Amino acid sequence: MVTIETILGHTGEHLVLLLTTLFVSICISLPLAFASLYSKRVGYVIMKFANLAQAVPSFAVVAIVVPLIGIGFYPALIAILLRALLPIIKNTYIGLSTVNASMLDYADGIGLNKWQILRYIRLPNAYPAIFAGIKFASILINSIAILTAYIGSGGLGELIFDGLVGFNNEKILAGAIPAILIALTLDVIFTAMEKKLVPDYRK
Amino acid sequence: MPSKRIFDRIDSIQLRGVTKKYEGRFAINDLTLDIEGGEMLILIGPSGSGKTTTLRMINRLIEPDSGTIHINGQDIIELEQVSLRRNIGYVIQNIGLFPHMTIAENIGLVAKLEGWDKEKISERVKYLLDFVSLPSEMFMNRYPHQLSGGQQQRVGLARALVMDPPLLLMDEPFGALDPILRKQLQEEFCIIREKLGKTIIFVTHDIEEAFKLADRIGIMDDAKLVQIGTAEELIFHPANDMVASIVDTGKKFKHLDTLRIRDLMTPLDNKYVHAASLAVDEAIDSMLAKDIELAVVSNGNEPVGIVRLPDLMRLGETSDTIGDHAVSVPSFASDELLEPSLKDLHEKGHSIAFVTDNGRISGFLFPNDVFRQLV
Amino acid sequence: MLLSDLMNVWEANSLTTRTIEHLTMFSIAIVIASIIGVSLGIYLYSRPGIAHPVLNFLNVVETIPDIPLLVLLLPIFGLGEEPTIVASILYSLLPITRNTYTGLKEVDQQYVDIAHAMGLSQRDILFRVRIPLSLPMIAGGLRIALVFTMGVVTLGGLIAAGGLGAALIAGIQLYEVGTILVAGIWTGLLAVILDGFAGSIEKKLQRRYGTW
Numbered sequence: 001m002v003t004i005e006t007i008l009g010h011t012g013e014h015l016v017l018l019l020t021t022l023f024v025s026i027c028i029s030l031p032l033a034f035a036s037l038y039s040k041r042v043g044y045v046i047m048k049f050a051n052l053a054q055a056v057p058s059f060a061v062v063a064i065v066v067p068l069i070g071i072g073f074y075p076a077l078i079a080i081l082l083r084a085l086l087p088i089i090k091n092t093y094i095g096l097s098t099v100n101a102s103m104l105d106y107a108d109g110i111g112l113n114k115w116q117i118l119r120y121i122r123l124p125n126a127y128p129a130i131f132a133g134i135k136f137a138s139i140l141i142n143s144i145a146i147l148t149a150y151i152g153s154g155g156l157g158e159l160i161f162d163g164l165v166g167f168n169n170e171k172i173l174a175g176a177i178p179a180i181l182i183a184l185t186l187d188v189i190f191t192a193m194e195k196k197l198v199p200d201y202r203k
Numbered sequence: 204m205p206s207k208r209i210f211d212r213i214d215s216i217q218l219r220g221v222t223k224k225y226e227g228r229f230a231i232n233d234l235t236l237d238i239e240g241g242e243m244l245i246l247i248g249p250s251g252s253g254k255t256t257t258l259r260m261i262n263r264l265i266e267p268d269s270g271t272i273h274i275n276g277q278d279i280i281e282l283e284q285v286s287l288r289r290n291i292g293y294v295i296q297n298i299g300l301f302p303h304m305t306i307a308e309n310i311g312l313v314a315k316l317e318g319w320d321k322e323k324i325s326e327r328v329k330y331l332l333d334f335v336s337l338p339s340e341m342f343m344n345r346y347p348h349q350l351s352g353g354q355q356q357r358v359g360l361a362r363a364l365v366m367d368p369p370l371l372l373m374d375e376p377f378g379a380l381d382p383i384l385r386k387q388l389q390e391e392f393c394i395i396r397e398k399l400g401k402t403i404i405f406v407t408h409d410i411e412e413a414f415k416l417a418d419r420i421g422i423m424d425d426a427k428l429v430q431i432g433t434a435e436e437l438i439f440h441p442a443n444d445m446v447a448s449i450v451d452t453g454k455k456f457k458h459l460d461t462l463r464i465r466d467l468m469t470p471l472d473n474k475y476v477h478a479a480s481l482a483v484d485e486a487i488d489s490m491l492a493k494d495i496e497l498a499v500v501s502n503g504n505e506p507v508g509i510v511r512l513p514d515l516m517r518l519g520e521t522s523d524t525i526g527d528h529a530v531s532v533p534s535f536a537s538d539e540l541l542e543p544s545l546k547d548l549h550e551k552g553h554s555i556a557f558v559t560d561n562g563r564i565s566g567f568l569f570p571n572d573v574f575r576q577l578v
Numbered sequence: 579m580l581l582s583d584l585m586n587v588w589e590a591n592s593l594t595t596r597t598i599e600h601l602t603m604f605s606i607a608i609v610i611a612s613i614i615g616v617s618l619g620i621y622l623y624s625r626p627g628i629a630h631p632v633l634n635f636l637n638v639v640e641t642i643p644d645i646p647l648l649v650l651l652l653p654i655f656g657l658g659e660e661p662t663i664v665a666s667i668l669y670s671l672l673p674i675t676r677n678t679y680t681g682l683k684e685v686d687q688q689y690v691d692i693a694h695a696m697g698l699s700q701r702d703i704l705f706r707v708r709i710p711l712s713l714p715m716i717a718g719g720l721r722i723a724l725v726f727t728m729g730v731v732t733l734g735g736l737i738a739a740g741g742l743g744a745a746l747i748a749g750i751q752l753y754e755v756g757t758i759l760v761a762g763i764w765t766g767l768l769a770v771i772l773d774g775f776a777g778s779i780e781k782k783l784q785r786r787y788g789t790w
Contacts, residue, residue, distance in 0.1 A: 052773075054725060055725050055769045055772075057728050057733075057765055057766070057769055058729055059729070060742075060746065060766045061762075063750055063758050063762040064766075066753075066758055067755040067758050067759060139641055139643075142643055146643055146645045146646065147645060147733070150736075160645060161736075163649075164649070172649050175646070176645070176646035177646075179643050180642050180643065183641045183642060184638070184642075186641075187638075206697070262695055264694055284697075285697045285698075285699050288694070288697030289697035290697075297688055299688045299691065301693075301711075303711060303786065312696070312706070313698070
């Protein structure tokens with residue numbers, strides 16, 4: 001018998017992990033993307049690494065973290081970060097760097113400095129890509145946060161894994177259904193935010 | 204599955220009251236037009252005048268809202284689209300060679316769909332490539348992106364001819380080429396056309412081109428056919444001011460005896476000049492990159508002759524320089540009188556001459572091209 | 579770590595067998611997903627009215643986290659390879675179908691136009707012009723699918739499907755650092771190699787079938 005309190009408790013743990021990781025990954029990714037904009041070499045390395053890391057299965061990343069950092073909430077957070085940072089950096093970088101060359105020329109021409117170009121031209125141009133990156137990362141984080149229960153992060157994954165071990169379908173569903181609902185909610189929220197924040201001319 | 208041969212020759216094409224509207228605007232307004240079998244009709248007019256729409260209605264890429272089109276007395280709406288189109292060749296400005304097929308596959312595609320056997324297709328492809336002056340053994344297995352624009356346009360023509368259609372529709376086929384190459388291809392096309400003996404409807408916005416190539420010229424404006432007739436008829440009896448102004452720009456022959464070479468020469472771009480010491484294969488690469496088929500070979504500042512791209516390609520592996528293969532051509536000063544120079548060239552059978560200014564080459568004179576403009 | 583240690587870990591966990599299991603599930607899933615995805619993409623292209631609802635539905639499937647999807651398939655397929663393969667296929671359908679559909683739809687209009695003018699039938703245009711010119715795009719979709727499938731197949735270890743995921747689980751449960759590192763790095767390496775291989779094929783197709 002799974003009580004509502006159990007479900008809520010695990011959902012809470014799951015959300016804390018999810019939101020913390022999402023927040024940290026945004027805080028780290030955006031400056032890195034801006035930095036790579038002004039150094040071709042950094043940009044190149046980051047893009048290469050991003051493409052490479054995206055190919056590595058999440059389970060392999062989560063497992064390798066265990067002997068290096070241990071188990072629990074923070075190792076889980078770091079494992080998820082390793083997978084979630086790169087889509088945001090990559091998308092932001094692409095958004096910032098694919099600006100119409102004639103627009104940059106014009107900006108130079110009217111005497112905007114680097115910072116102003118970033119603020120008024122590159123950033124607005126990159127909004128849709130940045131949003132797409134964050135949305136993708138949040139859904140990825142939600143799914144890896146279930147897996148990290150295997151290395152002691154708690155959350156909804158714990159219910160699922162307990163259920164698997166004990167052939168307890170009720171427990172499995174108690175973990176799986178909220179996780180799916182969270183994914184769908186994230187999708188809806190980010191899609192709505194995207195519509196609201198991305199200016200009309202971009203649509 | 205082979206489609207049936209709908210017509211072996213064109214006796215007549217009749218458009219009657221053809222109208223097409225797009226979003227309330229007339230693309231073609233009540234067009235009536237008769238095309239005779241075997242003629243080359245050129246439609247000319249400003250963009251949006253309806254000339255391309257007219258062309259695309261004949262192979263049913265566009266269906267009219269009202270009116271009829273008959274070929275040899277047969278309403279084309281009753282014909283099956285696919286077989287109608289396989290009986291009509293179509294050549295367009297941006298060529299549209301399929302990038303994933305070799306030149307041979309591009310040309311032979313429809314023949315293959317018609318179920319021809321491999322040998323027959325390959326024979327036909329070779330014949331057509333040679334016909335458009337591309338050495339077949341060299342081009343068959345290349346991909347379109349490995350060809351210059353002029354070469355692609357020749358392949359486009361060869362592809363349109365594969366089923367030996369009695370009717371050719373050409374939509375500004377030379378429009379994207381540079382002036383010298385355009386003149387070369389127009390010249391070649393004049394010769395090809397006589398060999399082909401096909402009915403051709405050709406769209407252009409270049410009145411000189413129309414004068415040079417057309418049997419009759421149809422002038423279109425604002426979705427209507429304004430006037431149709433031979434060059435002389437349009438020049439001497441223009442239907443209105445618009446026709447007169449279009450025709451006027453092509454008229455350069457008012458006082459033949461006072462014309463000088465510079466009036467009718469084709470100015471030369473620096474990209475045509477190549478040093479005599481250049482190796483043949485480097486020259487080929489350079490000409491492909493610059494999309495030219497003719498180069499001036501120069502020794503220092505002095506022009507020693509010309510080389511043509513197909514001739515160079517035919518040489519195969521060689522360590523020669525282009526100086527070894529330069530063909531010398533006559534040279535005239537730009538301020539010389541045109542008439543005696545033309546006579547001279549004509550008698551000696553030259554099809555090209557240098558024009559020089561103070562000893563430096565400044566352009567080409569294509570006597571055949573000039574003759575056609577003067578006729 | 580010495581080479582002999584590495585060999586010991588490799589053999590103790592029968593990583594050769596695990597790799598074969600892993601790649602077998604992977605290949606089956608990719609082949610089936612490609613067949614269904616490409617056919618579905620072509621079908622949607624011929625029925626544009628239902629393209630959007632179908633792609634939206636696949637989008638929702640894509641949003642479902644992987645482990646819940648796997649466990650939801652358990653009552654239908656039981657434990658093991660089958661639900662793992664089915665989940666991989668479900669994830670792979672979206673990128674393959676969407677790229678096939680978009681690729682077919684966005685072929686440069688000039689080629690379609692000239693093909694019509696040459697008298698190619700709709701069917702010929704589809705098979706001789708649209709599909710070949712969409713191959714780079716389809717390959718791009720397949721490459722994404724390949725990455726998804728590698729991820730899901732590795733998770734299959736959690737529901738007794740074997741493969742390299744099983745080795746990772748054994749390593750974590752018994753806390754054998756050697757096993758975790760060797761199996762983890764090998765799993766990552768295998769995925770990166772396959773992705774790199776797919777990437778080079780994609781580039782080749784772009785050169786061969788791309789437009790200039």
